[in-house]
Amino acid sequence: MKNKPLILVTNDDGINAPGIRALVKIMNTIGDVVVVAPNSPQSGMGHAITLDATLYVEQVFVNEGPQTEYSCSGTPADCVKLAIREKLDRRPDICVSGINHGSNASINVIYSGTMSAAIEAGIEGIPSIGFSLLDYTWTANFDACDDYVKTITENVLKHGLPNGIVLNVNIPNISKEEIKGIKICRQARANWVEKFDKRINPQGKDYYWLSGKFVNLDGGEDTDEWALEHGYISVVPSQFDLTAHHFIEKLNSWDLNKSVQIK
C-alpha cells in the first residue's frame, strides 16, 4: 500500500480560524496532516520573520480529527520554518496555507501572510498552495469550495510544481452552484488607495488608522480579479524570483559605470 502524503497546514489568521479548520478537514481526506499555525491572527504580516524575539511552539488540541497540531508564537513564515526543521519527522509532500479569510488576489499577494507561508515552503522546494476565500468575516462559509480545494491539492501532489513556483488560489464568495470552475490567471495590476483616518488620543497626540480602497487598474480578462468577478476560482502560478528579466538589457544600456564620478 502506498504511504499517504504528509501535508503541512498553516495559515495567517491563527490556528483557531474557521478557514484553517475547513482546510484541515479537507486535507484529512487526502493524507496525514500536521498543522503548525500562528497562535494569533497575523494578517498583513507579509513575509515577516522573527529575528529579535523568542519563538514558542506547543502541541495543542483544537478539534476532533486525526491531525497533529502545533500552535506557534511566530509569523506564518516562522511556522513553516519551525515545522520543517523541528516538528516534522520527514519533509512534507505538500504545504497548504489558509483558507484565508479575505482576498489574496492581485497586489494583495505582496502583503499576504497566507502566501508568505506558501512561498516559504516553496523556497524549501516543497510544492505549496495558498488558498483564500473572498469573505473577510469570521462567519465565512467554506463549504462551497471544498471539492475545488481538494482537486487542486490532489493535482499538485500528482504533477508536482517546478522549483520556484507556488500556487495562489482565490475563491469567490458565492454558492457552489454559482462557481463556474477554475481559471488559470495572471496577477492583476492593482493597488490600494489608502485613507488614513487621523484621530487625537486622550493625551492630545495625533494618531492614524490605516484604511483604504482597493483599485483594480487592469482590465485584462486573463487576470485573477476578472476571474473572481465572473464567478471563477482563480489560480495564479506565483514565483519568488522577482527579477524583471526583460528589463536587464535596457538597464545595461544606461551604462552606469561610465557615469560614476569617482572622487
Place this chain on the structure above:
Amino acid sequence: MKNKPLILVTNDDGINAPGIRALVKIMNTIGDVVVVAPNSPQSGMGHAITLDATLYVEQVFVNEGPQTEYSCSGTPADCVKLAIREKLDRRPDICVSGINHGSNASINVIYSGTMSAAIEAGIEGIPSIGFSLLDYTWTANFDACDDYVKTITENVLKHGLPNGIVLNVNIPNISKEEIKGIKICRQARANWVEKFDKRINPQGKDYYWLSGKFVNLDGGEDTDEWALEHGYISVVPSQFDLTAHHFIEKLNSWDLNKSVQIK
C-alpha cells in the same frame, strides 16, 4: 531654474541608523529630502503593514541638514504609505530606501523591509530603489559607496523606471578602491538553512531562537551573489507581478475543471 527633485527617504533599520544617515547626506546633494522612517528597527518585517494597531508619526530632528524628517511607529511599508498620503505636499520624484545594514541580495529580498518600502513606492508608480551594504554591524562604513549610490539615483531620476519595476542595489563590504563597478544582475537562487536554537525558559518551557546559514544554490555568473563575491555592486531590476507567466500554459494542461468531482 528647474525645480529640485523631491526625494522620499526611508529604511527598515530605523531613523537613527547610520545607513539612513549616510543616504540622507547623499540625497541632500541631489534634491529636496523628506525622511519618513520607522522609529525602531524593523529588519525581517517583510512587506508587513499595520492593520490592527494605531500609527504615530511625528516630526523629529536627527542631525544637521536641510532635510525634513518624520519618525513613524509603523513598518517600512506603512512609512511609505503615510508619507505619500499624509506628509508630502506632492508626489515624490523618487523613493530611496536604506542604506540597509546587511545584504538584501538573492532570496533576502523576500524578507527585506528595505525592499518592501521600495516596492510599496513602486506600487504607487514612484521610481524607487533599495540600497543595502553587506555589513550587518552598526559601525558599517558607508563611505565607499556614496558615488555609486548617487550615480544610480541620478540615473533613475533621468531615465525613470517602467511601471512595476524597482531596483534592488547591494554593495559589497570592501573599500572604494576595491569596488570594480556596477553589474546588472538577476536574483540568485538561494535559501537559508535554519537552525533553531532550542532553549528552556526559567519556567521550564521550551523556546527557540531562529538562526541560520545562507546557502547560494546558483552558480550563475549573471547573479547578484556572484557580482558581490567578485567585488561588484549588484543591481537587480525587481518586480512585484509575481506571476510565473511561463507556467500558465502547463497549468492549463492539467485540466483542473475536468477533475473536479462536484458532489
